[in-house]
Amino acid sequence: MTQHSSAVQSEIDDFMQGLVRRNPGESDFHQAVHEVAETIIPYIQDKPIYKEARVLERMTEPDRIVSFRVCWEDDSGNVRVNRGYRVQCNNAIGPYKGGLRFHHDVTLSTLKFLAFEQTFKNSLTGLPMGGGKGGSDFNPKGKSDREVMRFCQAFMTQLFRHIGADTDVPAGDIGVGAREIGYMFGQHKRLTNEFTGILTGKGLEYGGSLVRTEATGFGAVYMLEDMLKVRSQSIEGKTAVVSGSGNVATYASKKLIELGAKVVTLSDSSGFIHDPEGIDEDKLAYVLDLKNVKRGRISEYVSEYPQASFHAGERPWHVPCDLAFPCATQNELHEEDALALVKNGCIAVSEGANMPTTAGGVEVFQKARIMYAPSKAANAGGVAVSGLEMSQNSARISWDETNLNRQLRNIMQTIHDNCLEFGQDPGDDYIDYVRGANIAGFNKVANAMIAYGVI
Numbered sequence: 306m307t308q309h310s311s312a313v314q315s316e317i318d319d320f321m322q323g324l325v326r327r328n329p330g331e332s333d334f335h336q337a338v339h340e341v342a343e344t345i346i347p348y349i350q351d352k353p354i355y356k357e358a359r360v361l362e363r364m365t366e367p368d369r370i371v372s373f374r375v376c377w378e379d380d381s382g383n384v385r386v387n388r389g390y391r392v393q394c395n396n397a398i399g400p401y402k403g404g405l406r407f408h409h410d411v412t413l414s415t416l417k418f419l420a421f422e423q424t425f426k427n428s429l430t431g432l433p434m435g436g437g438k439g440g441s442d443f444n445p446k447g448k449s450d451r452e453v454m455r456f457c458q459a460f461m462t463q464l465f466r467h468i469g470a471d472t473d474v475p476a477g478d479i480g481v482g483a484r485e486i487g488y489m490f491g492q493h494k495r496l497t498n499e500f501t502g503i504l505t506g507k508g509l510e511y512g513g514s515l516v517r518t519e520a521t522g523f524g525a526v527y528m529l530e531d532m533l534k535v536r537s538q539s540i541e542g543k544t545a546v547v548s549g550s551g552n553v554a555t556y557a558s559k560k561l562i563e564l565g566a567k568v569v570t571l572s573d574s575s576g577f578i579h580d581p582e583g584i585d586e587d588k589l590a591y592v593l594d595l596k597n598v599k600r601g602r603i604s605e606y607v608s609e610y611p612q613a614s615f616h617a618g619e620r621p622w623h624v625p626c627d628l629a630f631p632c633a634t635q636n637e638l639h640e641e642d643a644l645a646l647v648k649n650g651c652i653a654v655s656e657g658a659n660m661p662t663t664a665g666g667v668e669v670f671q672k673a674r675i676m677y678a679p680s681k682a683a684n685a686g687g688v689a690v691s692g693l694e695m696s697q698n699s700a701r702i703s704w705d706e707t708n709l710n711r712q713l714r715n716i717m718q719t720i721h722d723n724c725l726e727f728g729q730d731p732g733d734d735y736i737d738y739v740r741g742a743n744i745a746g747f748n749k750v751a752n753a754m755i756a757y758g759v760i
């Protein structure tokens with residue numbers, strides 16, 4: 306962690322006080338902005354153009370937030386009411402772009418932090434995409450397919466007037482996978498009588514892109530592979546601890562297994578499984594079926610594979626490993642977890658989830674000088690392939706898997722190299738990927754905002 310002069314520190318403190326005053330009680334949003342302010346305010350000290358244009362103040366005030374009632378009927382004919390949102394954070398470099406989250410814990414604070422981080426992440430991909438995020442406090446867990454369908458249709462009936470292929474292109478996130486995207490795309494088509502690329506993560510039969518399903522998890526592993534390469538190391542033979550058992554966790558595990566790592570954990574919100582023999586391709590296929598088809602719990606893994614243990618209500622970070630991949634949700638890796646990882650010899654962390662490590666945890670990693678890739682860089686592969694899905698939809702073409710895999714690999718390499726450019730001090734071989742990602746992401750958005758004048 307860089308020590309700032311007292312003048313710079315007081316500028317950061319003043320900035321954060323103003324942000325907290327304007328956005329009371331939104332702790333996730335404060336956390337995400339604070340991490341950026343800590344690196345961008347020192348960076349712009351000798352760049353008056355950004356300070357005079359108050360670029361950071363403008364970037365932390367979303368362009369627009371829409372909130373709406375979502376009213377639907379459950380299978381018993383009861384009327385249910387949820388709240389839907391779309392946070393359109395910044396469209397300086399392209400249409401708003403970012404996922405939709407359906408989870409009972411969703412609040413405006415969650416979506417504002419996600420939309421803010423998305424703005425930097427999308428800029429890092431090098432593709433023309435602004436930042437947005439949306440969702441609802443609807444919980445798909447335990448709902449029938451018909452209930453999920455009726456909710457998705459009701460949600461899109463409200464959202465459709467705010468999105469468009471050149472305006473705002475949502476996608477999936479927690480609780481929104483292929484099934485939900487299908488229902489929402491179908492409803493949009495019905496409402497508008499248009500077949501356009503207004504969502505990404507679509508099925509391959511109706512405008513989806515190959516490699517999008519795998520992209521976030523694969524990308525997080527590619528990022529770590531590039532970080533290890535700088536230290537002349539590789540993934541082969543390393544033990545990896547992964548959290549989550551959804552889209553990102555399972556495809557990160559798939560790529561890790563392919564590259565010769567031993568993946569020993571997966572988790573969900575009820576606890577984690579530890580398989581000391583390693584989760585191989587067959588076991589992972591079981592998990593994919595369990596989660597995506599049967600919609601079961603990760604604890605069921607131990608009935609199928611009795612050598613594994615289930616740890617109810619716990620997170621996997623105390624299991625010794627070389628590599629850690631938090632791939633479940635925000636703030637799932639706390640300071641004491643980070644201390645345990647470092648103590649047990651973990652050498653690198655790549656964040657598949659968005660902001661999974663608390664500020665205290667990040668400080669532990671940085672003080673220990675282990676390799677640490679923050680989410681806005683490490684999990685950008687998903688939105689990158691979403692950007693490629695948008696390109697394919699606009700051109701009405703489909704690229705093959707080899708082409709898309711190559712583009713994803715190149716984008717992750719470029720993100721890594723940009724972090725390196727802005728994250729290193731002369732004479733110090735430590736790479737601060739947090740600073741590197743923030744500055745590289747900031748530059749493009751800030752320069753576009755300045756080009757537009759005061760708007």
Ligand SMILES: NC(=O)C1=CN([C@@H]2O[C@H](COP(=O)(O)OP(=O)(O)OC[C@H]3O[C@@H](n4cnc5c(N)ncnc54)[C@H](OP(=O)(O)O)[C@@H]3O)[C@@H](O)[C@H]2O)C=CC1
Pocket residue numbers: 477478479480481482521549550551552553554572573574575632633634635637657658659684685687688
């Ligand atoms: N999908 C994508 O392309 C991208 C996703 N991300 C981020 O990756 C993370 C995972 O997303 P994704 O895999 O798509 O989502 P999924 O819905 O497919 O899976 C989410 C996983 O996280 C677990 N989880 C959710 N909430 C909690 C919680 N409070 N505590 C513990 N575990 C929890 C879920 O368990 P349970 O089933 O018990 O809820 C599930 O295993 C999120 O942070 C998301 O924002 C980032 C970039 C792109």
Ligand SMILES: O=C(O)CCC(=O)C(=O)O
Pocket residue numbers: 402403404405423426474475476477478505659684685687688689691
């Ligand atoms: O693919 C997308 O547009 C969204 C991905 C996403 O939500 C994320 O990067 O957090």
